[in-house]
Amino acid sequence: MSDVVIRTAGLIKDYATGSRRIRALDGLDLEIQRGEVFGFLGPNGAGKSTMIRILLDQLRPTDGHAEVLGSDPREGGPALRARLGYLPGELALTGRATAGDLLRHLSRLRGGTGAEAIPALAERLSLDLDRPIRGLSKGNKQKVGVLQAFMHGPELLILDEPTSGLDPLLQHEFLTMVREAQAGGATVFMSSHVLSEVELIAERVAIVRAGRIVDLDDVAALRHHAGQRVELHFAEAVPADAFSGLEGISNVEVADHRMTCLLRGEPDPLLKAAARYHVTRWSAEDRELEDLFLDHYRTPLGGESEQEASPDGR
Amino acid sequence: MAADVTTSTPAKTSSEAVRGLPRGLPAFRWVVRMRRRALLGWGLAVGVVSAIYVSFYPTMGDAGELESLIEGMPDGLVSALGYDTIGTAAGYLESTVYGLLAPILMLVFALGFAARVLAGEEEDGSLELETAAPISRVRSLSERYLALVVGIVWLGVVTGAVTLGLVPALAMEVGTAELAATTLGLTVFTTALASVTFAVGAATGRRVVALATGAGLAVAGYIANALASLMDDGAWLERLSPFAWYLGNEPLRNGLSLGGMAALLGLTIVCLVAAVVTFDRRDLGV
Numbered sequence: 001m002s003d004v005v006i007r008t009a010g011l012i013k014d015y016a017t018g019s020r021r022i023r024a025l026d027g028l029d030l031e032i033q034r035g036e037v038f039g040f041l042g043p044n045g046a047g048k049s050t051m052i053r054i055l056l057d058q059l060r061p062t063d064g065h066a067e068v069l070g071s072d073p074r075e076g077g078p079a080l081r082a083r084l085g086y087l088p089g090e091l092a093l094t095g096r097a098t099a100g101d102l103l104r105h106l107s108r109l110r111g112g113t114g115a116e117a118i119p120a121l122a123e124r125l126s127l128d129l130d131r132p133i134r135g136l137s138k139g140n141k142q143k144v145g146v147l148q149a150f151m152h153g154p155e156l157l158i159l160d161e162p163t164s165g166l167d168p169l170l171q172h173e174f175l176t177m178v179r180e181a182q183a184g185g186a187t188v189f190m191s192s193h194v195l196s197e198v199e200l201i202a203e204r205v206a207i208v209r210a211g212r213i214v215d216l217d218d219v220a221a222l223r224h225h226a227g228q229r230v231e232l233h234f235a236e237a238v239p240a241d242a243f244s245g246l247e248g249i250s251n252v253e254v255a256d257h258r259m260t261c262l263l264r265g266e267p268d269p270l271l272k273a274a275a276r277y278h279v280t281r282w283s284a285e286d287r288e289l290e291d292l293f294l295d296h297y298r299t300p301l302g303g304e305s306e307q308e309a310s311p312d313g314r
Numbered sequence: 315m316a317a318d319v320t321t322s323t324p325a326k327t328s329s330e331a332v333r334g335l336p337r338g339l340p341a342f343r344w345v346v347r348m349r350r351r352a353l354l355g356w357g358l359a360v361g362v363v364s365a366i367y368v369s370f371y372p373t374m375g376d377a378g379e380l381e382s383l384i385e386g387m388p389d390g391l392v393s394a395l396g397y398d399t400i401g402t403a404a405g406y407l408e409s410t411v412y413g414l415l416a417p418i419l420m421l422v423f424a425l426g427f428a429a430r431v432l433a434g435e436e437e438d439g440s441l442e443l444e445t446a447a448p449i450s451r452v453r454s455l456s457e458r459y460l461a462l463v464v465g466i467v468w469l470g471v472v473t474g475a476v477t478l479g480l481v482p483a484l485a486m487e488v489g490t491a492e493l494a495a496t497t498l499g500l501t502v503f504t505t506a507l508a509s510v511t512f513a514v515g516a517a518t519g520r521r522v523v524a525l526a527t528g529a530g531l532a533v534a535g536y537i538a539n540a541l542a543s544l545m546d547d548g549a550w551l552e553r554l555s556p557f558a559w560y561l562g563n564e565p566l567r568n569g570l571s572l573g574g575m576a577a578l579l580g581l582t583i584v585c586l587v588a589a590v591v592t593f594d595r596r597d598l599g600v
Contacts, residue, residue, distance in 0.1 A: 015600060056446050058598045082334030082448035092439025095348055108340040109447035111333065148443065152334065
């Protein structure tokens with residue numbers, strides 16, 4: 001059996017909206033290995049859900065090829081989907097039925113597998129199974145979604161924005177569930193538009209923009225690319241050239257007593273330079289993923305040809 | 315889990331393949347369960363309205379009020395409404411319960427259900443977890459279509475039970491066989507128009523488009539049938555109307571028109587095939 005769990009090659013998906021055609025995926029190539037936790041990152045509209053819904057055979061690719069657990073999603077059909085757990089990005093849960101009723105129904109759609117796991121998982125996620133679905137908050141609906149994705153112990157979990165709506169405590173519980181699934185041999189493919197959601201758990205991360213992978217790396221390398229935004233306040237005015245040109249430091253801006261810069265790599269050179277002055281306050285923030293995208297528009301960080309694509313980008 | 319797979323014997327692999335696949339009719343059961351209040355409510359409405367209209371017959375018929383009412387109406391209108399035979403029990407039932415009220419109630423129920431049960435649920439996202447589950451699209455569609463047909467048959471059974479119960483009790487001169495046949499015809503007619511709605515929904519994924527198509531066809535069919543009876547040479551127009559396929563032979567007196575039933579069943583089958591083919595091919599939830 002192949003150790004590649006998800007493979008896409010040149011995946012293209014066009015949507016027709018009225019007379020216009022919109023290209024949601026523009027030649028997406030990806031390989032995900034058995035047993036890894038893979039983060040699929042991109043802003044809304046980058047094509048994440050489109051890619052995921054092709055893997056589930058809800059959408060059919062315009063061109064290119066997708067393979068899940070060794071079969072084409074369409075050929076694989078129900079037998080393939082029996083081995084998957086899926087959490088939709090936009091979970092629509094309505095109706096008078098209780099959460100427990102819906103979950104038992106979803107288990108029946110899987111021949112009863114997973115039904116025995118429902119009470120324990122509900123307990124873990126503090127989900128009240130007796131409450132009607134339509135009265136549930138967004139967070140509680142998300143718990144139902146997470147639960148039904150995990151309950152049957154699937155080989156491959158495909159999770160579209162899994163932590164949206166979950167409070168921090170439950171995000172923690174969710175991450176534990178992902179680690180347990182991984183320890184049990186499962187592969188986890190999760191999308192997000194926030195790097196911090198996946199960096200704790202994913203080993204590798206792909207960044208998708210406009211239907212293409214623009215960066216694919218392990219999390220540490222990506223974090224290095226993203227860098228930190230450092231802000232230092234001084235007791236006296238400082239000259240800008242005291243900091244410019246330091247290793248790993250860029251975008252230095254000095255305004256009177258305040259210096260901001262972008263730090264990639266070790267902070268040591270910056271700290272040594274700053275120590276020559278009287279530092280009154282400091283902060284260092286991991287940058288948001290959105291900043292990383294901006295880098296992808298502006299500078300060829302990964303050495304890719306993104307720069308040529310950028311002028312008409314935005 | 316990976317270890318399980320590598321150690322499976324071929325025999326175990328085949329049982330593994332069955333594991334995780336649904337048995338029975340889970341989607342059908344779920345739809346019926348979710349719609350059970352609506353099904354009961356519509357059953358009650360159809361039953362009560364049918365009962366009221368059947369019960370009106372003796373009072374109106376006896377007093378000759380109907381006939382005097384009809385005499386005051388223009389001939390064209392009378393024949394358009396099918397009231398030219400309203401003085402007889404069969405004519406009365408054909409122009410009230412079977413020709414107007416039950417079809418309208420059943421169509422409102424059935425077209426709404428047909429548009430919602432697949433396209434509507436796809437559109438609002440409720441279908442997404444089902445299509446991601448190990449159930450084929452064709453099976454999902456078929457189970458939902460079955461729920462639709464069961465709903466229509468249920469209303470047909472209610473209508474039939476009310477008329478078959480009341481007609482002898484009120485000593486109306488309508489044959490039991492004709493009543494049963496006409497009830498069957500009503501059910502087949504409603505199923506055909508619901509199938510058109512269902513198929514448009516399956517092909518487009520748009521509830522409103524499906525509903526508008528089904529309702530448009532019903533209204534056009536009704537108008538065509540009414541106009542045809544006014545025209546000297548309206549037979550060709552009548553042949554185009556699903557209403558005429560159902561009622562054209564005056565089934566409470568003469569039994570169902572076989573040609574008409576064949577047309578309704580043919581339309582149903584064509585729609586079901588089209589629904590399966592289009593739903594299986596296209597993108598879902600876009």
